[in-house]
Every structure is written in structure tokens, then in C-alpha cells.
Amino acid sequence: MVSKTSARFFHRLSTIFQPISVVPKNAEVKKVDITSRSQRLMLERGIIRQASPGCFHLLPLGVRSLEKLTDLVDTEMRKIGGQKVVLPTLTNSKLWEVSGRLETVSSELFKVRDRHNHGYILSPTCEEAVSSLVASLAPISHKQLPLRLYQITSKFRDEIKPRFGLMRGRQFLMKDMYCFDVDLASALVSYKEICHCYDRIFEKIGINFVKVLGSSGHMGGNLSHEYHYKADVGEDKILSCPKCNYFANVEVSGEQECPKCGNTSVEISSGIEVGHTFLLGEKYTKPLNATYLSGDGKPTVLQMGSYGLGLSRILAAALEVLSSDDEIRWPPFLAPYKVIILPPKGGSKEEIHLKNSNLVQSLYARLEQVDTLKNNVIIDDRINLTIGRRFLEAKKTGYPYIIALGKKITESPSKLEVTNLQTDEQLHLEESALLDYVSPKETCAVDRLAFLRSSTPI
Amino acid sequence: MVSKTSARFFHRLSTIFQPISVVPKNAEVKKVDITSRSQRLMLERGIIRQASPGCFHLLPLGVRSLEKLTDLVDTEMRKIGGQKVVLPTLTNSKLWEVSGRLETVSSELFKVRDRHNHGYILSPTCEEAVSSLVASLAPISHKQLPLRLYQITSKFRDEIKPRFGLMRGRQFLMKDMYCFDVDLASALVSYKEICHCYDRIFEKIGINFVKVLGSSGHMGGNLSHEYHYKADVGEDKILSCPKCNYFANVEVSGEQECPKCGNTSVEISSGIEVGHTFLLGEKYTKPLNATYLSGDGKPTVLQMGSYGLGLSRILAAALEVLSSDDEIRWPPFLAPYKVIILPPKGGSKEEIHLKNSNLVQSLYARLEQVDTLKNNVIIDDRINLTIGRRFLEAKKTGYPYIIALGKKITESPSKLEVTNLQTDEQLHLEESALLDYVSPKETCAVDRLAFLRSSTPI
Numbered sequence: 001m002v003s004k005t006s007a008r009f010f011h012r013l014s015t016i017f018q019p020i021s022v023v024p025k026n027a028e029v030k031k032v033d034i035t036s037r038s039q040r041l042m043l044e045r046g047i048i049r050q051a052s053p054g055c056f057h058l059l060p061l062g063v064r065s066l067e068k069l070t071d072l073v074d075t076e077m078r079k080i081g082g083q084k085v086v087l088p089t090l091t092n093s094k095l096w097e098v099s100g101r102l103e104t105v106s107s108e109l110f111k112v113r114d115r116h117n118h119g120y121i122l123s124p125t126c127e128e129a130v131s132s133l134v135a136s137l138a139p140i141s142h143k144q145l146p147l148r149l150y151q152i153t154s155k156f157r158d159e160i161k162p163r164f165g166l167m168r169g170r171q172f173l174m175k176d177m178y179c180f181d182v183d184l185a186s187a188l189v190s191y192k193e194i195c196h197c198y199d200r201i202f203e204k205i206g207i208n209f210v211k212v213l214g215s216s217g218h219m220g221g222n223l224s225h226e227y228h229y230k231a232d233v234g235e236d237k238i239l240s241c242p243k244c245n246y247f248a249n250v251e252v253s254g255e256q257e258c259p260k261c262g263n264t265s266v267e268i269s270s271g272i273e274v275g276h277t278f279l280l281g282e283k284y285t286k287p288l289n290a291t292y293l294s295g296d297g298k299p300t301v302l303q304m305g306s307y308g309l310g311l312s313r314i315l316a317a318a319l320e321v322l323s324s325d326d327e328i329r330w331p332p333f334l335a336p337y338k339v340i341i342l343p344p345k346g347g348s349k350e351e352i353h354l355k356n357s358n359l360v361q362s363l364y365a366r367l368e369q370v371d372t373l374k375n376n377v378i379i380d381d382r383i384n385l386t387i388g389r390r391f392l393e394a395k396k397t398g399y400p401y402i403i404a405l406g407k408k409i410t411e412s413p414s415k416l417e418v419t420n421l422q423t424d425e426q427l428h429l430e431e432s433a434l435l436d437y438v439s440p441k442e443t444c445a446v447d448r449l450a451f452l453r454s455s456t457p458i
Numbered sequence: 459m460v461s462k463t464s465a466r467f468f469h470r471l472s473t474i475f476q477p478i479s480v481v482p483k484n485a486e487v488k489k490v491d492i493t494s495r496s497q498r499l500m501l502e503r504g505i506i507r508q509a510s511p512g513c514f515h516l517l518p519l520g521v522r523s524l525e526k527l528t529d530l531v532d533t534e535m536r537k538i539g540g541q542k543v544v545l546p547t548l549t550n551s552k553l554w555e556v557s558g559r560l561e562t563v564s565s566e567l568f569k570v571r572d573r574h575n576h577g578y579i580l581s582p583t584c585e586e587a588v589s590s591l592v593a594s595l596a597p598i599s600h601k602q603l604p605l606r607l608y609q610i611t612s613k614f615r616d617e618i619k620p621r622f623g624l625m626r627g628r629q630f631l632m633k634d635m636y637c638f639d640v641d642l643a644s645a646l647v648s649y650k651e652i653c654h655c656y657d658r659i660f661e662k663i664g665i666n667f668v669k670v671l672g673s674s675g676h677m678g679g680n681l682s683h684e685y686h687y688k689a690d691v692g693e694d695k696i697l698s699c700p701k702c703n704y705f706a707n708v709e710v711s712g713e714q715e716c717p718k719c720g721n722t723s724v725e726i727s728s729g730i731e732v733g734h735t736f737l738l739g740e741k742y743t744k745p746l747n748a749t750y751l752s753g754d755g756k757p758t759v760l761q762m763g764s765y766g767l768g769l770s771r772i773l774a775a776a777l778e779v780l781s782s783d784d785e786i787r788w789p790p791f792l793a794p795y796k797v798i799i800l801p802p803k804g805g806s807k808e809e810i811h812l813k814n815s816n817l818v819q820s821l822y823a824r825l826e827q828v829d830t831l832k833n834n835v836i837i838d839d840r841i842n843l844t845i846g847r848r849f850l851e852a853k854k855t856g857y858p859y860i861i862a863l864g865k866k867i868t869e870s871p872s873k874l875e876v877t878n879l880q881t882d883e884q885l886h887l888e889e890s891a892l893l894d895y896v897s898p899k900e901t902c903a904v905d906r907l908a909f910l911r912s913s914t915p916i
Contacts, residue, residue, distance in 0.1 A: 017541040017607060019595045049591060052578070055546035057591055063542045083475040084521045088513035088629050089547070089580075089612060090568075110548075110570050112580070114628075115616050120510070122547075122570070122580075133507060133515055137477045149475060154547060154612070158573050170572075171546050 010364060011337065011378040017060050018046035018397075036233045038320035039165025041328050045397050054162025054170030061397070062315075064336040066173060069311050070152055072204060072333065073175050080197045082150045082177060087129045089154065093119035095128035098287050110158050110170075122156035127280070127306055130178045131288035139299065140292040142182050146190050150177035152311065164233055166316035167272060177307040182292065184222075184281060187303035191279045194307050195225060198275050201309070202227060205331045207318055212238055214276060215251035221280035221306075228271030229317045238271040272317040278306045328398035329421060338376040339367055339438060340399040342390050344409070346383040353410045360405070363416075363431060370439050395421065401438050468822060469795065469836040475518050476504035476855075494691045496778035497623025499786050503855050512620025512628030519855070520773070522794040524631060527769050528610055530662060530791065531633050538655045540608045540635060545587045547612065551577035553586035556745050568616050568628075580614035585738070585764055588636040589746035597757065598750040600640050604648050608635035610769065622691055624774035625730060635765040640750065642680075642739060645761035649737045652765050653683060656733055659767070660685060663789045665776055670696055672734060673709035679738035679764075686729030687775045696729040730775040736764045786856035787879060796834040797825055797896065798857040800848050802867070804841040811868045818863070821874075821889065828897050853879065859896050 021044060033050070034040045042048045047062040058066065074084065090112065096102035102109070102121075110122040123129065130149060134140070140147065155174045162170050179194060181187040195211075202209045207229055214226035226249055228238055237250040241258035242265070250268065257264040282301045284290070291299040315334065322329035332338060343360045344350035354360075360379060367377045378399075380390045387404055394402045400421050408415040408428050415428040418437060429437060479502060491508070492498045500506045505520040516524065532542065548570065554560035560567070560579075568580040581587060588607060592598065598605065613632045620628050637652065639645040653669075660667045665687055672684035684707055686696055695708040699716035700723070708726065715722040740759045742748070749757040773792065780787035790796060801818050802808035812818075818837060825835045836857075838848045845862055852860045858879050866873035866886050873886040876895060887895060 015539060015541075017543070017605065021596060049594065051546045051587065051591070052548065052550050052576075055548050057546065057587075058544040060541045060543060063544055066544075081473060083473075083518045085475070085518060086516040086521055086524075088509045088515065089614070090510065090513050090629060092510050107573060110572070112568050112570055114568070115565060115618060118510075129509065129515075133509070136507065138479060147475065156547075160573060171548060 010361070011375075013340070013378055013380040014382050016378075019049070019059070020044065020046050020393075021049075034165075036164040036167065036316075036320055037323060037325060038167070038316045041319060041323055042165055042316065045328055047328075048166065054159050054168070056166060056169060056171075058312075061336040065315055065330065065334045066311060068334050068336075069205075069315060070173075070175075073152065073201060073309060073311065076197050076201050076204075077148075077150050077175070077177065080148065080193055081146070082148050085149050085151050086153060087123070087126050087133070087151055089123055089156070090120040091123045091126065091129045093121055095132050095288065096121060099128050099284055100287075101128070108157050108159070110156050124155050124157045125174075125306070125308065126151070126176055127178065127284040127304070128288060131284045131290040131304070134180060134285075134302065135288050135290040140180075140302075142292055142294055145180060145182050145292060145302075146186065147180040148177060148190070148194075149179075150175060150307075164316065164320075166312040167233070167320070168235075169312070172310060173312040175309040175311055179305040179307065180285070180290070180292075180302040181305075182294070182300070182303070184279075184303050187279060187281070187305055188223075191223065191277065191305050194305065195277055198227060198277065198307070198309070202275070204333060205314065205318065206333060207321055207331055209274070210238055210240070210247055210271060212271075213246075213248035213252050214278075215249050216278060221278045221283055223279040225277045226271075226273050227275035228273055229321050230269050231272050231317065231320050232270055233320060234270035234272040236271045236273055238269050240267045240269065242267065272313070272320065273310075274314045274317055275309045276307075280304045280306055323398070327396050330398050330400065332400045332422065335376075335398065335400050337378040337399055338373055339378070339401040339403060340394050341367075341377065341379045342387050342394065342402065342404040343379065343381065343383055344405050345386050348387075350387075350405060350407065350409050351383070354405070359409075359414075363403070366431070366435055367438065370435065373438065391419075395419075403434065468819070469833075471798070471836055471838040472840050474836075477507070477517070478502065478504050478851075479507075494622040494625065494774075494778055495781060495783060496625070496774045499777060499781055500623055500774065503786055505786075506624065512617050512626070514624060514627060514629075516770075519794040523773055523788065523792045524769060526792050527663075527773060528631075528633075531610065531659060531767060531769065534655050534659050534662075535606075535608050535633070535635065538606065538651055539604070540606050543607050543609050544611060545581070545584050545591070545609055547581055547614070548578040549581045549584065549587045551579055553590050553746065554579060557586050557742055558745075559586070566615050566617070568614050582613050582615045583632075583764070583766065584609070584634055585636065585742040585762070586746060589742045589748040589762065592638060592743075592760065593746050593748040598638075598760075600750055600752055603638060603640050603750060603760075604644065605638040606635060606648070606652075607637075608633060608765075622774070622778075624770045625691070625778070626693075627770070630768060631770040633767040633769055637763040637765065638743070638748070638750075638760040639763075640752070640758070640761070642737075642761050645737060645739070645763055646681075649681065649735065649763050652763065653735055656685060656735065656765070656767070660733070663772065663776065663791060665779055665789055667732070668696055668698070668705055668729060670729075671704075671706035671710050672736075673707050674736060679736045679741055681737040683735045684729075684731050685733035686731055687779050688727050689730050689775065689778050690728055691778060692728035692730040694729045694731055696727050698725045698727065700725065730771070730778065731768075732772045732775055733767045734765075738762045738764055781856070785854050788856050788858065790858045790880065793834075793856065793858050795836040795857055796831055797836070797859040797861060798852050799825075799835065799837045800845050800852065800860065800862040801837065801839065801841055802863050803844050806845075808845075808863060808865065808867050809841070812863070817867075817872075821861070824889070824893055825896065828893065831896065849877075853877075861892065 049057040112120045152175045179190045210228045214224035216224045239250050239253045240247050241263050243263040244261040246258050246260040253259050285302040285304050290302045294300045318331050367373050402419040404417040406417045419426045507515040570578045610633045637648045668686045670684050672682035674682045697708050697711045698705050699721050701721040702719040704716050704718040711717050743760040743762050748760045752758045776789050825831050860877040862875040864875045877884045
């Protein structure tokens with residue numbers, strides 16, 4: 001949870017651990033490891049730092065952003081009756097033997113033996129564990145269904161070649177929901193409801209996404225959709241048919257023509273998979289014996305769905321889509337701070353003009369009172385640096401609103417310079433007008449929403 | 459973060475995944491695994507569920523409680539300039555080779571090899587990793603110190619014999635802070651400040667704790683304190699000297715007499731270690747080359763402290779101390795919900811009396827408006843069960859306030875029955891008086907505070 005602001009407390013950039021590390025342009029060694037723009041920018045701006053291949057330290061700005069995404073997902077999961085749990089990282093290998101996956105995905109599993117020589121895997125996903133949990137309960141009544149359990153925890157995959165920073169790492173933060181229903185029809189109702197929940201989450205993040213028919217891959221099951229952000233570094237190929245609005249992973253559709261309408265003028269683009277939904281049926285519940293008692297008291301195998309969101313990947317992919325080569329751009333909803341205030345350089349005539357005024361503090365306090373900005377304002381108090389230098393840094397880190405107390409602060413009435421990185425507008429405004437300017441609701445306008453989502457109806 | 463309440467939203471017990479599983483008294487098999495009261499109660503009441511020895515599923519009530527503890531710790535860490543990070547679970551074994559711990563604590567480490575045969579451990583603690591992170595930065599200036607990084611993440615230990623449920627598991631939730639300072643004197647100032655922060659956290663939780671001189675064990679270093687809850691199942695022995703207020707782990711003091719005043723009438727008690735502070739000096743920073751630039755521009759080895767709080771252990775230990783054999787008692791601050799409302803049984807004369815009234819909903823809404831109860835009220839809407847049955851269950855799960863809409867609801871004026879599990883009071887109150895009754899601030903009274911903390915001055 002992100003910090004609360006008390007009356008005496010100011011977020012100050014000088015106290016933030018953000019080790020800037022510009023990689024020299026000619027550093028040959030580094031080029032091998034840096035495989036995407038978001039990865040480079042996040043490393044350079046002190047958002048993450050590599051610990052070992054595919055494993056990253058999340059630094060404070062990165063943690064703030066991921067906690068915001070976590071809060072958003074928690075809120076939406078609760079709206080559809082999601083019950084939050086935490087399953088262990090260590091999963092008994094025997095459960096994966098039962099499902100057959102210990103063999104089929106063996107090379108991607110990190111395996112551990114305890115001192116008694118019992119085998120575990122570091123969970124990359126938890127279909128077996130959660131089925132086993134449900135199977136271990138006293139029989140569930142059909143009245144208790146659907147049961148929707150979810151967690152937001154680190155998952156692990158022994159990638160042969162980790163790349164793109166947080167996008168394809170060996171440790172990643174994933175939200176996984178498992179839904180249990182009485183029959184396939186009910187499971188499909190759940191499937192649609194959870195897909196709509198995903199739509200809302202991606203709409204809130206605000207980046208155009210494509211929802212496509214997915215390949216079930218090693219997960220198995222009856223039906224699957226993928227959520228993608230389009231980007232050159234995306235490792236999936238997406239087929240879009242402009243004629244009938246059909247979207248699919250080419251693993252499902254092929255690349256030549258739309259399987260729905262036969263149109264051959266299809267578009268193929270690269271996508272980063274940021275979410276995946278699976279209607280699994282009995283694939284895991286049957287071998288692991290996860291059952292419920294039907295109306296006539298008979299133990300009946302549960303129908304299951306599995307729903308993943310790659311939270312750390314969403315963050316990196318969002319930056320990949322929005323950023324330029326030199327400057328980070330965050331989805332405003334996920335920016336570590338939404339507003340940065342740049343007070344004048346120490347000793348400048350603007351600073352002398354402001355002496356004995358508490359303009360910075362009162363501006364901070366008023367911004368914090370704006371509903372969408374609460375706990376989202378930071379002051380770059382490093383006033384030994386020029387305001388211009390700090391402005392360039394603020395642009396690189398990508399604070400959605402940069403408020404500089406520049407030359408016009410000495411005019412009467414005094415004006416603040418606000419830069420809106422979403423629109424590239426720069427305005428000089430008096431304080432009250434500025435507060436209006438940064439106050440609008442951040443949810444997407446209706447016309448934008450229609451544009452955001454391209455999807456195949458379920 | 460715990461859920462927000464919208465106008466239309468009610469927390470309802472029927473929607474909570476809380477698989478009650480009473481272990482039969484004579485179940486021989488189970489007795490082997492259940493080694494403490496808190497473990498048994500948490501299993502029985504559906505707070506946790508065992509996945510494998512020492513690894514537990516946290517179920518929704520347990521997750522809510524731990525998220526509250528996490529929020530509390532986040533808030534207090536921020537007050538002392540703590541910067542939240544997330545270090546990877548996988549730590550390169552080489553770092554532990556450098557510090558020497560790969561050998562000294564080898565048997566307790568879970569070890570993993572990736573497909574390229576590189577060795578990692580599942581981090582039980584992160585002194586090496588964080589020192590290596592700091593060493594990898596462009597040189598830190600002395601002006602940037604102290605640097606206080608912390609995380610709240612799962613840690614791992616290959617316990618030979620996991621026991622007491624969450625108290626000695628193989629996966630546990632730990633808050634670990636690492637503080638870097640310019641010299642030992644400054645590191646000691648940090649040490650004291652962080653210890654005071656720990657005092658505040660334990661005071662807020664509200665269970666009597668003892669702060670003792672600790673043994674540095676495999677961590678090494680110059681100075682160490684431990685925070686303990688006294689309980690029979692505690693695995694540490696604590697010496698207390700009533701004469702000079704000296705407290706120490708007997709590993710430091712011996713068991714016979716107080717090393718400070720020579721008093722031989724000392725008290726020895728069992729303690730559960732719930733927090734540990736270490737002033738480590740250069741033990742990790744020197745071999746891992748974590749340095750800063752001093753005023754004269756010289757690279758100088760950082761002085762480090764390490765500060766741990768076992769969050770999942772605190773929760774279990776708190777329940778161990780407060781609960782009876784049959785009924786859970788939570789520290790009110792950490793209870794998953796603070797108030798439960800029990801509406802009348804369906805078809806009862808009380809229910810018929812309330813028909814067409816919205817008493818339950820309005821009571822819920824008013825309770826939620828009490829500052830300390832926001833998002834902390836739940837309705838036991840299983841009105842197919844008698845109110846008496848639900849009352850007994852509510853006592854077992856340990857909701858601090860139980861509000862029953864019993865017989866006196868039909869009187870005029872109508873009265874609610876409130877049971878306060880902290881004081882064992884049971885009162886019949888009109889709604890406005892009830893709101894007053896549950897409204898007092900939950901912080902400890904001043905006289906209680908003095909009693910709470912027994913500690914050796916640093």
C-alpha cells in the first residue's frame with residue numbers, strides 16, 4: 001500500500017533511492033543484456049536494477065508503481081467475488097506428476113530438494129496446488145460455488161534466455177485467479193465475467209490492448225483468450241481481420257487468412273501477452289480429485305478456469321509502448337507520483353522572491369487535496385541543481401505533470417509553469433487555474449474507451 | 459491493501475472462503491503435525507491450511523490480517539525514511555560464498571540450479587544481496603546517507619523439522635530493513651532509531667513484549683537485540699533480572715545470574731522471537747565492497763545494520779499468546795474484521811419484526827463510518843443457522859465485537875446485544891450507545907504502554 005501523507009510529511013526527491021545509471025552509448029558489454037527500450041529506461045532511471053539474468057531488484061519508484069497496479073487489480077478482483085489467498089512458492093513436485101506437467105514443462109521449472117530429499121518446484125502457476133487445496137477440504141456444497149480464489153505473488157520460470165527486463169524474467173509478479181464452478185455452462189458464465197473484469201482493468205490502465213483467441217499451450221483446456229499490447233519487441237504474432245473484427249494468436253488462426261470470414265487482407269502484428277484466460281474444464285480438477293457435492297449429494301468433479309495477469313510484465317510493457325527512446329512515459333494511473341514540483345534553484349532571484357513565503361508547501365498541500373493526486377505529489381528539493389536540469393530529469397523519469405516555479409513566479413499575479421507530458425502542453429497558470437487543470441478525472445473519456453479495446457467477442 | 463467499501467457493498471460471511479475443519483479429538487495422525495495452539499486454531503478456523511510440511515496456504519482471513527500488519531509496518535518504516543524495495547527471491551550463491559555463509563548455514567538453505575548450472579539460493583535474508591546492490595551503484599556520496607532500504611517479502615529456510623505452523627515454517631513473510639551509514643557512531647544512531655520504531659510497532663500490536671540483548675548467531679556483528687513474546691512454546695530462553703531491569707537471551711547471559719548486577723534471583727522464561735536487530739558493521743559491506751565517498755572523496759566501507767520482523771510469525775505468536783484452547787483472540791489491530799453483525803435467524807419472530815426495516819444495512823453503514831471500523835465490519839448472513847450457533851462460531855473466530863440482533867431487538871426502544879471479546883463484557887445497548895461503545899480509540903492507554911515493554915536500554 002502506498003504511503004499516507006500526514007500534515008508534516010512531504011515526499012521529497014532527495015530522499016528517494018533512485019540510482020540513475022546512464023549506460024554509456026558505446027558499452028559493448030551491456031548491449032548484450034539490454035534488449036528492449038523499457039528495460040534500458042528502467043535501468044537508467046533507477047526503477048529496477050539487475051541482480052542476475054532475469055532477476056531484478058525493484059527500486060522504490062518501481063515498487064510504488066507495482067503497488068498501484070496491485071491495488072487496482074485487488075479492487076477489481078473483489079468486485080467479482082475474488083477471495084485473496086497466498087499459496088506457497090514451493091509446490092510439491094508430486095502434484096505436477098499427477099497433472100503430467102512435471103514432464104511436459106520440465107525444462108522451464110526451477111526444482112528444489114529439501115534436506116529430506118523431497119522434491120518441490122518453484123511455482124510458475126498454481127493450477128495443481130489450488131486444485132489440491134480444494135480437494136483437501138470437507139466436501140464443498142454446490143451452494144458455495146462459484147469459488148473464485150486469487151493471489152498476487154512472485155512466480156518463477158527457468159527461462160533459457162531471460163530478456164526484455166521485467167517482460168521475460170525468471171521471477172515475476174503474477175495475479176492468478178482460479179475459478180471453480182458446478183458445470184461447464186456456469187464455468188463459461190464465470191469466464192465471461194472475469195474477462196469483462198480484465199477488460200475493465202486494461203481500460204483503467206489506458207493503453208490500447210487487443211484481446212485475441214489464444215492458444216492453450218501446455219495449459220490445456222477448452223477455450224482461451226490472450227490480452228496483448230502491440231509492440232515491436234512482442235514475441236507473439238497476432239492476426240487481426242478488419243473485415244469481421246476477428247483477432248487471434250497466429251498459433252490458432254494461421255497467418256494467411258481470417259478463419260472466420262476467409263478474408264486474406266489480414267494484418268499481422270507483434271504483441272506482448274499481458275493477460276491470459278483459460279477455461280480448463282476438468283483438466284486439473286479430475287486428476288487431483290477436486291469435487292463438490294451436487295444437489296443430490298453426489299461428489300462431482302469441479303469445472304475450473306484459470307486467469308493470469310502478469311503484473312510486472314504489464315508495467316514494463318506499458319513503458320515499452322508509451323516511452324520514447326530517452327524519456328519514460330507511464331500510464332498516468334501507474335506513475336509512481338503524478339505531479340512533481342520544482343522549486344527555484346537556491347540563491348536564484350526566484351528563490352529570493354519566494355523567501356518567507358510558503359508557496360511550495362501550500363501548493364503541495366492543495367495538490368494533495370485533489371482526490372486523484374492524494375499521496376501522489378513529490379517535490380524535487382535538490383535546489384543545488386538548476387531548475388532546467390531538474391526539469392529535464394523530471395521529463396526523463398516521466399512524471400505526468402511537472403510544475404516549475406520558474407521566471408513567471410515573480411510576476412504579479414505570479415504564475416506557475418505546468419507541463420503535461422500526456423499532451424505535451426506547457427502552460428503558465430495561476431495557482432487556482434493550475435489546480436483546475438490537474439483535477440479532471442483520470443478515467444478515459446467514453447470515445448477513447450471504444451478505441452482502447454479490440455477484441456473477439458467470446 | 460484491504461478492500462474499500464462502496465455504498466452498495468457489504469462484507470458478508472457467506473462469501474468468505476473460510477473452510478472450517480475441526481480436527482477430531484482422537485485423530486492420532488494429526489497430533490504429530492499440530493504442535494501449537496495457534497497452529498491448531500488457525501487450521502480449524504480456516505485461517506491457514508497446510509500445503510506441505512512448513513508451507514501453508516494463507517486463506518482470506520489470514521491474508522487480511524497479514525495485510526493489516528504489512529500496512530502498519532509500511533507506515534512505521536516510512537516514518538524513519540525507509541525506502542521500499544523488492545529484492546529477488548533467488549540470490550546468486552556466489553554472494554554467499556563471498557560472505558562465507560554458504561558454508562556456515564548450508565544445511566538450512568534451499569539451493570537451486572538453473573538450466574545453465576548456475577547456483578542460487580532461496581533467500582532466507584538479504585545482507586549479501588543488498589550489499590551487492592549498493593556496491594553496484596555509482597559511488598554513493600556521504601550526503602546520501604543514511605540509506606535505509608527495506609522489503610516485505612517471502613523468505614525461505616529448509617527447516618529440519620518445521621513446527622508450530624506459521625511460527626517455524628519453511629516459507630515465511632519477513633520485513634527486512636538494511637541501513638547503511640558513514641561510520642559506527644552514525645550506525646548506532648540509526649540502530650537506536652530503528653529499535654524505537656520497532657517498539658512503536660509492537661506497542662501498536664498491543665501484546666506485552668520483551669526486548670532483550672540478543673545473540674548474533676550466524677549473522678555476526680557488534681550488537682544485537684531480540685524482541686520476544688513470552689509463551690510456553692517459545693524456543694528461546696530469556697533471562698530477566700527484576701533488580702536491575704536487565705533482559706537477555708540466555709545464550710548471551712547464561713542462566714544462573716544477572717551479568718549486570720550479579721543478582722541470582724533471576725527469572726527464566728520461554729520466548730518466541732518476533733523481531734531481531736543487528737548492528738553488523740563491515741561484516742557484509744567489506745567483503746562485498748559496498749562503499750561510499752567520504753567528504754575527502756575517498757571510497758570508504760559502509761557501516762551496516764540489519765533489522766528483521768517476522769510478520770507471519772508475529773501473527774501466529776500473537777494468536778498463541780492471546781487465544782484460549784477453543785477460541786481465537788486477535789490483537790484488535792490485526793483482526794481480519796473488527797465487528798461482526800448477526801442478524802436474526804430466517805423466519806424467527808425477530809426477523810419478522812425487522813421485515814421491511816433496513817436495520818442491518820443502516821447499522822453496517824454507521825459502523826463503517828466509525829474511523830477505526832472502516833472496512834472492518836462483516837455480516838454473518840447465513841440466516842439459515844440459529845443466531846446462537848453463529849454467535850459461538852463468531853467467538854471461536856474471535857471477532858473483537860460481536861453484535862447480535864437478539865430478543866431485545868423487538869423491545870421498544872430496541873436494543874442490540876454487543877459482546878466485547880477483549881473485556882468479556884456483554885451489554886444490551888440502543889444503537890447510538892452502541893456506536894459510542896465501539897468508537898473509542900484503539901491505541902493502548904498510557905498506563906498499559908508502560909507495562910507493555912520490558913527492555914534493556916541500548
